[in-house]
Amino acid sequence: MKSSITKLTAAAVVVVVIIIGIQHLKSDASTAEIAGSLGPASTQAPVAAPELVPIEIKLPKPMFVGTEKDIRVPYLEPLAESCPPFLAPVGTTNVALGKPVFSSDDEPIIGEIEMITDGDKEAADGSYVELGPFAQHVTIDLEAMHEIYAIVIWHFHKEPRVYFDVVVQVADDPDFITNVRTLFNNDIDNSAGLGAGKDKHYVETNNSKLICARGVQARYVRLYSSGNNFNDLNHYIEVEVYGKPVE
Numbered sequence: 001m002k003s004s005i006t007k008l009t010a011a012a013v014v015v016v017v018i019i020i021g022i023q024h025l026k027s028d029a030s031t032a033e034i035a036g037s038l039g040p041a042s043t044q045a046p047v048a049a050p051e052l053v054p055i056e057i058k059l060p061k062p063m064f065v066g067t068e069k070d071i072r073v074p075y076l077e078p079l080a081e082s083c084p085p086f087l088a089p090v091g092t093t094n095v096a097l098g099k100p101v102f103s104s105d106d107e108p109i110i111g112e113i114e115m116i117t118d119g120d121k122e123a124a125d126g127s128y129v130e131l132g133p134f135a136q137h138v139t140i141d142l143e144a145m146h147e148i149y150a151i152v153i154w155h156f157h158k159e160p161r162v163y164f165d166v167v168v169q170v171a172d173d174p175d176f177i178t179n180v181r182t183l184f185n186n187d188i189d190n191s192a193g194l195g196a197g198k199d200k201h202y203v204e205t206n207n208s209k210l211i212c213a214r215g216v217q218a219r220y221v222r223l224y225s226s227g228n229n230f231n232d233l234n235h236y237i238e239v240e241v242y243g244k245p246v247e
Helices: 002-038 113-117
Strands: 052-055 086-089 101-103 129-131 135-154 167-171 181-185 209-226 234-236 238-245
Touching (some): 113 238, 135 167, 209 238
Antiparallel strands (some): 167 209
């Protein structure tokens, strides 16, 4: 009796081994088929990273030194001593120069909307646009999709000021419905209704405010603000957008 049970057990073990062997063969065959469709690993050409170079930003002449005024604004970052350099692919330029600009204020108090992309970054009278009070925004049409690496802003640097609810967004359409992305937001209490931001307030100087965009693709750039620590008006001297057309 024991002999018969032993023989049956041995036979069962043999059957299990055969089944496992068949499953391994099928698995190996499937793996080989997938690998064959992908081709040998050595034939996959690596994607070359673009060559990055320092991008020079030409700054306007300073109109004041230091901050003599007592600016009491919460969540204020230290005064920038210079415009921070940034790296971008070869061929990156200011693609906003001379491009169309639209505004929530159709009739500026001072200046013309087109001055925001005319290349004049000086703080002298006649070089800036003054929009109405409270929340306002301007939109730059790059006229084609671009890879954007940095956005540089001069609101007003004739004297030290801090502008509130500064939000910078990019999108694929002029109504900012499609593929909207926020690159900067210092609206810490969500008073503009675009979401509470975590970026700090900053003092305006000739060094500008540089916002890194990391190659985001978009056609339209929109900038919001809602007055400043001096009055409720909004100002723009120049906005530069550094990028390259999408190939």
